[in-house]
Amino acid sequence: MAKFGKKLVKRDLVESQFGNISVRKGEKMLITKRGIALDEIYKEGVVELDIEKSSYLDRIASSETIVHRTIYKNTPAFAIIHAHPVFAVIESMLVDTKTIIPINIEGEHFLHEIPVVKGAPGTAELADNTAQALIGHKGAVICGHGTFAIGKTLDEAYFVTALVEQSCKLKYYFDMAKK
Amino acid sequence: MAKFGKKLVKRDLVESQFGNISVRKGEKMLITKRGIALDEIYKEGVVELDIEKSSYLDRIASSETIVHRTIYKNTPAFAIIHAHPVFAVIESMLVDTKTIIPINIEGEHFLHEIPVVKGAPGTAELADNTAQALIGHKGAVICGHGTFAIGKTLDEAYFVTALVEQSCKLKYYFDMAKK
Amino acid sequence: MAKFGKKLVKRDLVESQFGNISVRKGEKMLITKRGIALDEIYKEGVVELDIEKSSYLDRIASSETIVHRTIYKNTPAFAIIHAHPVFAVIESMLVDTKTIIPINIEGEHFLHEIPVVKGAPGTAELADNTAQALIGHKGAVICGHGTFAIGKTLDEAYFVTALVEQSCKLKYYFDMAKK
């Protein structure tokens, strides 16, 4: 988790204290704590929680814990990355439809489409909408907020995050040139 | 301070010799010296000054020392970061009003609005306007120049700086697409 | 190869798991494995294949192995880099003609023109088109996908990749300002 936290920040996919990471561990999940800087995750920066039921430890976990939990309950994800990449957020605010359609070959091939979901940070509404979108997709964008990406490994969740942003960036610049 | 200096440069929020950092230490403040490269702060790159009264040491401190001092006198800030992020500066020159209104969820939630203040570098006018703006806000942009962000810790001041820039960047690209 | 993999990612020319690198070694070629992160190539991340004939090892090699092989058969290249730089891909989708013409002095001098080729990833059609284009050029862009650059050394292939992207970026921003 420390490695991918550093990588996300270094690759400009998230700014330090924004965003969070988790991995499934049987009936539990390991998730980054609230307010932790993603490029400085250390052992104490992570907390272990039950996937099925919340506990008093939720208070110190990421404020998006409810979203991670709902995703693990509804999908086979083993790893989740929540980031705030700029062009994914911009495209989520620009599309009228409920999905962003990539125009680059990798985006088309691996993502097909990127669902845009709604909901205020940390709410059950957001958690449900995001989990729902991730049943049929590897990555989704919360309108005006950021991305959630899942994978069998953190490697895959990282790859999806990077590909969502790359696809949205390409689309943004292409559309601007075509205007 | 060395850590956050490196981080600001690495994250593109300031270019090396531009910008400065300080922390409150009782009635004193530690501030980066004039002309110091923020990604190379070492112990000798910082000077301790009285908050209440200027001294002959002001000459070797950051040329924005007066702004830091005035902020500490007028707000409960424990840490101040002055940076020059590109999109915050651009937005400060584009807005007609006295505040930049973030359109992303984090920007709205944590900043509400970002005041734009005026004044020439190193002047009492700039110091007063900036301190005034930071009584009710965590971050402000000096028109055509750069950001001042405050926090209980350097961590918080860094977070505010990054969020101001992220919010301004999103707003810029969104507005360009909507034109 | 590890060094240039890291450099490509660090310099934003490719995102980790996208892209691949190879070098000629007599009648063989060393190529990065399928799904390997370019900034984490280690000795086991590379596989040695015959240039002239495919084998069961192709399965674990990059999915673009056929393109590398065809380039080595048809050109004197000693090193090949396949990357996914943003502006090269955008320009490849924007040009109506079969070549991108650089407007900066280095681009004009070293590249003259950048051919844009077509073909689906991993196909013989793409391999043939790319190899054909690289007989007379150092770098080419696959429409909507990424770059292939060749050189006598990895140094040169890296230089060509960076120059193709730099030239496309300059051209994009210049054309936008001229609109």
Place this chain on the structure above:
Amino acid sequence: MAKFGKKLVKRDLVESQFGNISVRKGEKMLITKRGIALDEIYKEGVVELDIEKSSYLDRIASSETIVHRTIYKNTPAFAIIHAHPVFAVIESMLVDTKTIIPINIEGEHFLHEIPVVKGAPGTAELADNTAQALIGHKGAVICGHGTFAIGKTLDEAYFVTALVEQSCKLKYYFDMAKK
């Protein structure tokens, strides 16, 4: 020189093999060799040349050696950095006049104006035009090519390079928004 080479590449002001660095050493100058990667300068990557007269060693020195030499002959520069930052090159191609006028406060204050000069790489014409421009300025842009910045130290030449690019980037984005 190694430090500033790394810094230029890391800060996106130049791409590896483009660009060169020199320092005055009495009647001599130390200059990076032809084709050297700026982020990998080592002791053998630099050559010592007479400022006043060329020699057979010129062949292995940077292809812009004539420009460095002419600058040292005509100005009090102690250090020179030649880089290829994107927005400085774009602005040099967009201005009709012979100077780029910064719109940000630091650009106005430290640079006043940035002369744009013409001439093919490695020619006496380019060398004369650049040296002439640097008599009254700290930095200049060669149209469609890159920047030359001078200083009493490499620190200053680096600062000027970064400020020229920052000022051009701000101007570009501001002008685009105002269109």
